[in-house]
Amino acid sequence: xxxxxxxxxxxxxxxxxxxxxxxxxxxxxxxxDPAIALLGLEADEQAIAALRAKLALDQPLVLQYVAxxxxxxxxxxxRSIQGGREVFPxxxxxxxxxxxxxxxxxLISLVIAIPAGIVAATRRNSLADYGASFAALCGLSxxxxxxGVLLILTFSIYVPILPASGxxxxxxxxxxxxxxxxxxxxxxxxxxxxxxxxxxxxxxxEVLRADYVRTARAKGIPARKVIWRHAFRNAQIPIVTLxxxxxxxxxxxxxxxxxxxxWPGIGKLTVDAIFARDxxxxxxxxxxxxxLFVLINLLTDIIYTLIDPRVSLA
Amino acid sequence: xxxxxxxxxxFARGLVRDxxxxxxxxxxxxxxxxxxxxxxxxxxxxxxxxxGAALAPPSVMHLLGTDDLGRDVLxxxxxxxxxxxxxxxxxxxxxxxxxxxxxLVAGYFGGLADSIIxxxxxxxFAFPSIxxxxxxxxxxxxxLVNAVLAIAIVNLPVFAxxxxxxxxxxxxxxFVEAKRALGFGTANILFRTVMPNTLAPIIVQGSLLxxxxxxxxxxxxxxxxxxxxxxxxxxNMLRNAIGFLDFAPWLAWFPGxxxxxxxxxxxxxxxxxxxxxxxxxx
Numbered sequence: 326x327x328x329x330x331x332x333x334x335x336x337x338x339x340x341x342x343x344x345x346x347x348x349x350x351x352x353x354x355x356x357x358d359p360a361i362a363l364l365g366l367e368a369d370e371q372a373i374a375a376l377r378a379k380l381a382l383d384q385p386l387v388l389q390y391v392a393x394x395x396x397x398x399x400x401x402x403x404r405s406i407q408g409g410r411e412v413f414p415x416x417x418x419x420x421x422x423x424x425x426x427x428x429x430x431x432l433i434s435l436v437i438a439i440p441a442g443i444v445a446a447t448r449r450n451s452l453a454d455y456g457a458s459f460a461a462l463c464g465l466s467x468x469x470x471x472x473g474v475l476l477i478l479t480f481s482i483y484v485p486i487l488p489a490s491g492x493x494x495x496x497x498x499x500x501x502x503x504x505x506x507x508x509x510x511x512x513x514x515x516x517x518x519x520x521x522x523x524x525x526x527x528x529x530x531e532v533l534r535a536d537y538v539r540t541a542r543a544k545g546i547p548a549r550k551v552i553w554r555h556a557f558r559n560a561q562i563p564i565v566t567l568x569x570x571x572x573x574x575x576x577x578x579x580x581x582x583x584x585x586x587x588w589p590g591i592g593k594l595t596v597d598a599i600f601a602r603d604x605x606x607x608x609x610x611x612x613x614x615x616x617l618f619v620l621i622n623l624l625t626d627i628i629y630t631l632i633d634p635r636v637s638l639a
Numbered sequence: 640x641x642x643x644x645x646x647x648x649x650f651a652r653g654l655v656r657d658x659x660x661x662x663x664x665x666x667x668x669x670x671x672x673x674x675x676x677x678x679x680x681x682x683x684x685x686x687x688x689x690x691g692a693a694l695a696p697p698s699v700m701h702l703l704g705t706d707d708l709g710r711d712v713l714x715x716x717x718x719x720x721x722x723x724x725x726x727x728x729x730x731x732x733x734x735x736x737x738x739x740x741x742x743l744v745a746g747y748f749g750g751l752a753d754s755i756i757x758x759x760x761x762x763x764f765a766f767p768s769i770x771x772x773x774x775x776x777x778x779x780x781x782x783l784v785n786a787v788l789a790i791a792i793v794n795l796p797v798f799a800x801x802x803x804x805x806x807x808x809x810x811x812x813x814f815v816e817a818k819r820a821l822g823f824g825t826a827n828i829l830f831r832t833v834m835p836n837t838l839a840p841i842i843v844q845g846s847l848l849x850x851x852x853x854x855x856x857x858x859x860x861x862x863x864x865x866x867x868x869x870x871x872x873x874x875n876m877l878r879n880a881i882g883f884l885d886f887a888p889w890l891a892w893f894p895g896x897x898x899x900x901x902x903x904x905x906x907x908x909x910x911x912x913x914x915x916x917x918x919x920x921x
Contacts, residue, residue, distance in 0.1 A: 343762030354778050462910070466903035468854050470861050470877060471895030478888050489884075577767030581858055585881075595770065596862060599777040611774050615766045 333626060340619055345397070348612040349390055352604050358382075362604050365406035397612070403605035405598075412609040416591065422492060423590030426513065426583070427575040429506055431568070433514030434521055439564075441518075442525025446533060447552060457522060464519025469578060473512040473585040480508060490587040509586040513578055517571050524567045528560040535559075562632060569625025573618045657914075663907025670901040674720040683711035685718040686869045694887045704889040706879065712890065715871035716897050722783065722865070722872040723901060726856040730790035731849050738795045739834070739841055742802025747810055747829055757803065760796035768793040772855055776864040783866035786859050790852050801844055805837035812836075843913050850905035857898050873898045 355362045360376045377383065381392040396403075402412035445457040481489035487507055495502040532538060533556055541555045542548075580592035587593065591610060598606035673680065682702075689709035697704040703712040745756040763771070775789035809815060810833060818828050859865040860874025868875060873894040880890035 339758050340761050340765050343758065344765050347762065347766070351774060351778055462906055463899075463903060466850065466899055466906050468857050468861075468895065468898050468902070470858070471891075471899060474877065474881070474884065474891045474895065478884060478891065482885060482888070574767060577769040580767075580769050580773065581861070584862065595773070599773060600863070607774065607777065611766070611770065614770055618767055619765050 344615040348608050349393055352608055402609035405606050406603045407601055412605050416609050416613050419591040419594045423579050426509055429510035430513035433510055434517035438518040438521035439525055442522045443529055445526045446529030461519040461522045464515050469512055470581050470585050472515055476508045492589050509582050509588050513582045524564055528563045532556045532560045566629050573621045576614050576618050659907050660911035663904045666900050666904025670720050673717045674724045677718045681714035681717045683714040685714040685871050697889055703893045706890055712893055716893050719871045719873045723853050726787050727849050727852040730787045730852045731845055733791040734794035735798050735845050738798025739802040742799040743806050746803035746806025760799045764796040776859055781864040786865045790855050794848055801840050802837050806833055809833050809836045839916050843916050846912050847909035850902045853902050
């Protein structure tokens with residue numbers, strides 16, 4: 326296990342190195358002077374000269390990268406062009422709302438997808454199966470911003486019972502927070518539910534064919550118990566893996582959902598920064614998101630090997 | 640050659656028998672026809688404003704209503720199919736050709752070439768695809784071509800990984816050894832013998848990524864990073880609709896429905912293709 330962990334963590338080094346290169350070149354590829362891009366057009370000469378020295382812009386690209394990496398590793402992501410706030414705390418502050426929205430979306434998707442997938446598999450080729458499978462395919466084909474807009478139309482305009490957009494910290498007003506949370510969480514959860522339902526159905530179908538399930542049935546164990554105790558327990562492993570992958574995908578999915586619902590998370594921060602040409606924030610957000618994405622995938626791998634004794638650690 | 644013909648025949652038969660596949664094929668066909676024949680079937684010019692008829696609800700004159708500049712929504716939805724399919728096709732085709740090539744080289748030669756190519760692909764894969772497409776489109780500037788580029792880059796590693804895995808299997812087979820022993824050149828072996836035998840899973844993946852590419856294009860357009868106005872795209876029509884949800888909701892209904900139905904069509908077709916090539920699933 327120790328060796329496996331070490332080699333898996335070691336394999337992250339070239340990837341993290343690569344993502345840092347991408348974030349670094351993101352700003353260097355913008356036409357014009359990177360110092361002006363990072364400070365904004367209104368910056369004064371002195372500030373530009375100071376930043377040029379700090380970024381080592383008069384030196385070879387390799388040294389520029391080293392200088393930049395040193396800053397990043399000490400948590401110095403520079404300052405936002407809009408308002409001059411430090412980028413790092415800005416990013417950390419946006420992580421909270423994103424995490425809350427992601428967890429809510431995952432929960433919603435599980436509550437819908439697991440029962441639907443099990444019913445579809447245990448009653449294969451029934452009307453319920455066709456219905457659930459088609460609904461899942463529709464969920465996969467639905468662009469999330471359109472679902473978001475349809476939900477706003479339905480629950481904020483036609484039957485105005487929920488706010489169309491906004492955010493309140495759950496620490497300030499938990500009830501209002503929940504009312505803001507419902508629509509974006511449903512929007513984000515729907516696509517996840519579609520994928521999870523398909524996976525649950527496929528693995529359940531496989532497990533239900535297994536000998537030990539037939540044995541359990543033959544022993545006269547009630548169908549309900551066979552499905553949950555014997556079959557579903559073994560179907561969980563691929564589902565857990567998919568959940569890990571989805572946690573990563575959520576980091577992309579929140580970009581659109583947060584923009585539609587004005588949810589002040591990392592996705593909206595990134596989009597707003599792109600349009601304001603706030604490159605320090607774009608750079609920081611891209612680096613942070615990619616790093617989180619890589620770490621979540623690593624965690625998924627580790628959990629996968631922990632829960633499935635069949636996976637070899639060699 | 641029977642291995643090449645059979646899936647095609649099976650697929651054609653499946654299309655007739657499988658109602659899912661038939662529905663998918665019909666939806667895709669409608670979108671393709673709309674894109675090709677747009678100037679012939681659109682009732683109005685998609686870009687000409689008619690301020691007297693602005694924000695008119697669906698009627699006999701304007702079947703899907705008009706937008707804030709009085710432009711006919713139906714005509715814009717029809718012309719929007721061009722952008723979606725254009726971006727979908729060229730981004731997936733570009734990623735397929737380049738990604739497959741990289742995967743072939745990595746898998747066939749191994750060693751340093753393999754390490755370098757696949758580590759770069761790992762890095763591209765280390766970003767959530769929407770975020771990377773957004774960042775690329777933002778750096779290159781918003782335009783149709785840059786949207787194609789961004790989506791193609793994001794999809795590169797998918798094709799490279801599949802092609803590499805297939806190549807690793809195929810390069811060891813006897814008929815490849817035989818050609819090598821007969822003294823055929825590397826390029827000949829690679830493109831004439833190895834590549835055709837890697838294509839089936841790549842094409843299946845391509846059909847599914849086509850659906851994903853259309854959605855990604857609509858996201859970029861929706862955020863204002865795709866083709867620029869007045870060019871109608873389903874994504875930028877929805878972006879525009881957000882400001883009028885209260886009193887002109889039809890502006891949001893139809894472009895969204897167009898994306899949904901087209902993507903559903905490609906997903907249904909992709910599922911059917913996968914079932915044909917890989918009968919274990921489904």
